[in-house]
Amino acid sequence: MSDPVLALNGITKTYAKDTANPVTVLQGVDLSIAAGEVVALVAPSGAGKSTLLHMAGLLDTPDGGTVTLNGQEMTGESDRRRTRARREDVGFIYQFHHLLPEFTALENVVLPQLANGVSKAQAQTRAADLLARVGVGERADHRPAALSGGEQQRVAFCRALANEPRLLLADEPTGNLDPGTSDQVFDALMALVRSTGMSALIATHNMELAARMDRVLRLEVGQLSAI
Template sequence: MSKPHLRLSGVHRHFGEGETLVRVLEAADLTVASGELVAIVAPSGAGKSTLLHMCGLLERPQGGEIEITGTPTTKLSERGRTLLRRSTIGYVYQFHHLLPEFSAVENVSVPQLIAGKAPAAANKRSMELLELLGVAHRASHRPAELSGGEQQRVAIARAAANHPKVILADEPTGNLDPATSDLVFGALQSLIRDEGAAGLIATHNHDLARRADRIVTLKDGLVQPLTL
């Protein structure tokens, strides 16, 4: 298997204390390799979003270690975590969060410009991604002029704009009809494989989850394999 871009080792995450203590993760382990897509399927409230937030360095575990491209992150400063997140992680949310005043291609270019890329190079990369995701013909359109599926594919392109080594997606097809969900999931899967990223996606859609390389669930505080 390819080198793992994402590795969780003995990760703990609790909420509350005493009688209200909720143990979300207890010594959880997970490895996702380059070009691999892993689907997380678990009931609401099981901790899928918490797990993704920790993998995305948006939350810290209370124990254990999370490695991104071999770099331990638990003891990194907030600035160190921010810099690593910007350079190596792409995040796709259930709601696209596109900037309404910018066109599709501009939305994809923004994170590249923030990272210091020249405008022409950012535009070229943006158009390549929009082409890969089948929405290049909508490049000049603003989000309000795009369908839900088109908006989400632009959001995926934006997440991949800076060549992240880890792509995380939290219910990215949750607001889409079945046909559009299938299209968006396929685009995300192709992108992860083409870019050689480690992909981790939380979904309630069992049909889509079966298309992933592996399926896991959260049970008894552990990340466990799941067969659907």
């Protein structure tokens, strides 16, 4: 059996450790995600799901435990090595799209590829293909302000997948949308993820969406449990 794409072992994290009221948000979290597996993460507000996603995506470092990505233990690696791993192996999606307003939809998906050394022609071809696959190909030359909320988030999905990461991390990716649009956009995201065979950890408050993934995990009182 191949190594998991992501493995967290004994992850702990406490904020304000040097004050009288430290807050421990992760208490020995263990998590393993296999290749091609899509896992839902549900949690009450303030339970630490964003912190957990930041640990998984190498945006933050744990106080204890290890983070292994694609078989490589990353916890003690240099900032340069961690940055390279984030750029090449991890895609991020947030509740708000964070698209660059001065660039078109196509350009927003092209830019991360250029930063990763892909030629402009190849980047444009891949960007156009991704946008078409999520139903916004005809909007490729529009800037974010001219797109609907659902279209903006679809473009954000494409940007996250532009460099063909092995792991997608999403924090409430449809939480900013109305229920009808949320369902449509989530369908587009799942189709894109399934077609690439990537792994994903998707945080959501929507239990109906969570139930459509391979597994559902709950983060509460600093620990993960299966639902």
